[in-house]
Amino acid sequence: MTTTEQPTPSDTDRALPLIGDPAPYFEADTTHGPVRLTDYAGQWLVLFSHPADFTPVCTTEFIAFTELADDFAARNVALLGNSVDSVHSHLAWTRSIEEKLGVRIPFPIVADLDTKVSRAYGMLHPNTSGTAAVRAVFVIDPEQTVRAVLYYPMNAGRMIPEILRLVDALQTSDRDGVSCPANWHPGEDVVVGAPKTQAELDARLADDSVKLADWYLATKPGTAS
Structure with missing residues (x-):
């Protein structure tokens, strides 16, 4: 009797961080300089990925996040974007958004060229793209525990007010x-x-x-x- 050889799991096949898991540690370069996960200890963090710079849906999402950035900050929530583009690409893109659309992106964007952050957080879905991250969102609490996970396909933009509402619900649940x-x-x-x-x-x-x-x-x- 013959058996079918099972493929060896790759980095992109690894288990995704689950709700209640410690948030995977990372160190990365961003548009605001180097950051580490531990820099966000003591506050909430919304870590979100986008497929690529200079793409239309991603641009609308970054503008939408910026429009609510003060609301997130008022809840002790930091925003951190991520994609596999370079720092120079991120800077050129955000500069273009400011010049063409009058919106200055206030939060850092990880330049995940080595895909370490994307792989640690399961943002690369090979059946969609081998290199571009899907629209993932991780809500991480002040103890650096994953509290919520959202995934959207590349062709559907996120509802940013829902992410803010989700943070409100988590904070209300914890408090009361x-x-x-x-x-x-x-x-x-x-x-x-x-x-x-x-x-x-x-x-x-x-x-x-x-x-x-x-x-x-x-x-x-x-x-x-």
């Missing part, structure tokens, strides 16, 4: 010990955890501070950030 329901926005009701014992169930049914849809589904007003 709650969850955030579908389509939630800051200031709206949040979900409280379901009872795990009969005593907790009895207490829940007697609690006038929550809104009960059923014994397992209850909400309460959200608190201001």
Whole structure:
């Protein structure tokens, strides 16, 4: 009986960082100088990749990130772009955006020529492209743990307000010990955890501070950030 030889996994086949994993460490050159993952300890980080400089959808995304950069900063969130282009390409591209569209990109962009960052974070998807990163987003918390992972195809731009909303939900959950329901926005009701014992169930049914849809589904007003 013959067997089929299994291919040897490559760097691009490695397991992707999962939610709850430590964020993979990196050191890299950027448009703002060298950076390390540990430079962001104590704050939130949105690390995102784009396929290439001087491309139309990526340009719209960078403008959209810039439009909300102050909102991210107000939440103690740093933005860090990444692609396999060089620093010189990044600088020429951002200069073009400023000259042609009047938008100055305020955050650094990693020049990942050796693809170390892209490979560590699973940003290269060989069936899409062997060299260009897909539109990946990693939300990393102040303890440098991966808290959320988003992937978009090359032909669909990201909704940047949704990434900001996701950060709001994570920070609200951490602060108040709650969850955030579908389509939630800051200031709206949040979900409280379901009872795990009969005593907790009895207490829940007697609690006038929550809104009960059923014994397992209850909400309460959200608190201001």
